[in-house]
Amino acid sequence: MRTSKKILYLNLAAIFIFFFVSWTRNSNSPNSAISHETVYDYFFSPPTDDLNSFQGDDNTDEFDWAYNTTKPKKVPPADDVMVQRIPGDNNHLLVMAVYSYAAYHENFVTINYGGEDISLRDDGSGDDKVAGDGVYTTKIFTDVKEFRKLAIEMLKETIKNKWQPLFVDREFKASTLCDVNPFSETKFDNNEPVSIVNLTTAGETVQIGKVRQNSIFLTDVSVVEDPARTWNFCTQTGNINGAWTFKTLMKNLATQIPSQPASDQAVSDFVKSWLNSWARQKIINSDTVPARKLVNEKILNPWLDKSKAAGNVDGFLDMRFAPFKLTAIVNRFDLRERASGIPAGEGRMIFCLINSDCSKAEDFTLIFEYGINKPDVCDSLRNWATQWYNLKDLTLGSPEYLTALQKITDQFTLCGTNPNKTNQSCIDAVRTNEVALASSDATHPPRWEFREFGLNPHSHALVQKTVSQAPADKYNVQIDNTDVERMVKFINENDSLIDVENYNVPDVYDSFPFLAGKSTILDTPIGLPTKPYHWDGVENNKTAAFIKSTTTRHVFSRNVCSGCHAGEVQTFFTHVDPVFFGTQATLSGFLTGKAGRGGAIDSDGDSTNDVFKVKDAANRGTTTQDRFHTFSDIKRRAMDLKQVATTACATVFSLRNNLMFHPVGAVH
Structure with missing residues (x-):
């Protein structure tokens, strides 16, 4: 009987909380006299943490950007990774990750290895020698003789490359190991721990040069002005429905169901709503975002005029006159983070604004940032990396190259590539960096400003939100x-x-x-x-x-x-x-x-x-x-x-790479 009463009371309390939260969300919006968009200050950035755990109806992280939900704690990169032979055992190695106490001091480090999680421990039990010394240990299966052979080959290559400087975080650090052998064969054979962090072949100048040119930051005109996939609104040439046009990317964002692509009218309304929002002052997380009314003079009105002159009805934005030019396609595999929502990083499409008379580029950059929807396991991540990496073997701008590149970009730009997110889109954010729309006077010089937009899960519109990692x-x-x-x-x-x-x-x-x-x-x-x-x-x-x-x-x-x-x-x-x-x-x-x-x-x-x-x-x-x-x-x-x-999964070096990977804390 007591149990039944407790259950009844708990149910009543849950119902009360549900209706209270619902009433609060609908009755406590800020004063609409400032701007009707001021409500976003409450809806997307509530004044307390009460709703921090709220998620969308589909039980995804859709509200993560709105309510700043807490992400799982990430394990920082290890300071060092060592291996040690086990006497008489040629089928296993001890792998040890070293952390300073300030960086990490839990009892375990859990990491994905070969499709399953393994734990390195620092509790003094099992294969770990000393509890709390910052050396986390696990035993993994490997052919020790083959590992030794590979390590020596990598050591020779590293020496041949003159101890290529290393990247620590995003900074280039000169190597201090010119006269030191980081992998001592003698110590390894004597069952002593040896570091493997500097064993790499990544310094191959020619190969890295091709990867830099073909696989990372693509700005060559043969790519970003490919007439089969892009559009020149000044000359009205190219393919307006090409995979990399402003129209196609916006259409994919506006489409809610892949089998029912957004109509031209729907795309016009979607883009116009986004542009109109620039001309209104907003309050976002109590931060005043001034109106940028030059959006009408520089973008919206000329675009509407050209659309009407081409035979369209008043108020319709014809995407043939969208004043945006593709300037770069960017691979941000490096943005991947363990235990985050983007385990495979991002893909980005960058545009700039062209002025209305087609005489110059304006100081306005627009970036579509897509989170790659791939599983957070080595095989999947390596497959995705390999698709980009293999572009190095093709001639930049050739038909074969462009076809291969589109096969990659289609995996994140198309509607339906992430069914668990709003509009089934992989989009993480649309960002702008501009001064072109800034008004100025004697006391207020024009300033470069950054804005961030996301798909609203209720209105399905592109709306402004807080700027990630940036205090007011x-x-x-x-x-x-x-x-x-x-x-x-x-x-x-x-x-x-x-x-x-x-x-x-x-x-x-x-x-x-x-x-x-x-x-x-x-x-x-x-x-x-x-x-x-x-x-x-x-x-x-x-x-x-x-x-x-x-x-x-x-x-x-x-x-x-x-x-x-x-x-x-x-x-x-x-x-x-x-x-x-x-x-x-x-x-x-x-x-x-x-x-x-x-x-x-x-x-x-x-x-x-x-x-x-x-x-x-x-x-x-x-x-x-x-x-x-x-x-x-x-x-x-x-x-x-x-x-x-180039590193096989479920190997000592893939485990080392995971342990040493330094996540990027920035959005850029």
Whole structure:
């Protein structure tokens, strides 16, 4: 009887909570006098954490971007991976992952190996020798003689490649192992632990060069202006229904059911709704997003006029006159993260805006970012990496190359490629980076601004949301006030996680709205420190507004869009520069290893060494290692892709790769 009453009371309580939450969501929206879109401030970023666990009706992560649901804790990359022979056993090896206490100090590390999870332990039991020493151990099956042979071959190749410098996080670090053998055959044969982290063939210059050109960041005109797959709205040539046109990508986003493609009218309404939203002020997570009314003058009205002149009805947007040009197709396999929603990373399509009279490109970049819907297991990830990697063997821009590339992009751009997400689309976000729509006067100069959009799971429209990993602009005024102190508190409290990029900037922190509705570059993007725009607290280390760690400050700033597109990596606003038809887009020094446009400063003064050296934007650091940051990100991505594509699953080296993989904490 008591049990029955308890069940009854629990059911009544559950019903009460359900109706209370439903009533709250429908009755407590903000004042609509500001803008009807102010409701998004509540609906997509509620004022408390009460709804943080709420998910869509299909029980997916559809509301993850809206409610900032907590993702599973990621295991950081290991500091070292070692192997050790077991006396008398030629069929097993001990594999040991080493972590500092600050980075990770749980009892187990669980990781996928050959399609199933295995655990490395640091509890002093089983094969682990000492509990709590940061050395996590497991025993795996392998042919020890074959492993030894392969390791020695890799060692010889590594030495031949003159100890290629390594990427730690996204930075290029010169190898300190020139005179040290990281894999000692003698120690291995004596059953002593030996490191295997530096055994790699990824430094093969010619092969990596082909991967960089054909498989990572595709900007060649033969690709991005392929007449069978793209469209030139100025000359009205190409294929308006091609796989990579603005029309096709928007149509795929607007389509809710693959078998019922969105009509031209539906696509027009979908795009027009998105563009109209720019002209209205919004409040997103309590951050005011000013109207960009030049959207009408520069984009919408000329487009409508051309559409009407072509015989369409008033108000219809004919996609033949969409003023957007494809500038790049990008493989972001490197964005994959264990225990995240994008285990295979992203694929991206980047466009720029062309002005209405077809005379030049505008300072407006538009990026479609798609999360790759592949299982988080080695065979699947390696297969996906191999599809991109194999493009290196084809002639860039050839019919065979373009066909193979479209087979890859169709796997993430088409409606139906992720049935568990809104409109069955793989889209993670649509981002913009622009100054073209910024009005200006004597007191308010035009500013570059970043916006982020997503598919609303109820309206199925493309609506603006918070900008991932970017606190609101008010937190970066770099004076000692309560807002700056709050941001610095978050950074200092999470320094060890930020250092290994194992963190997310929350919607709300310390009971205050934290994440930005838009992110703005408020000062010059390049130049000598500390002038170029970057994220920081204050210089006085005696106050609560001082970021304690030089490394943490840099990583945090670099992971904010307005930091990475400015002083933190000496980038002149855009990593992919807007260009007119017939011109290949130039890229930033952060990407290419060679200084980009606008007078970006390469601190080593060498334009031929394939690395871009940037002095710390806050002018901090006591050693060369933390006073300078060196980048060549496309090379880093190419080496990573090759490593996965050429390493067999369920092997010692695939396990090492998983343990050493350093997730990227930024969206760029």
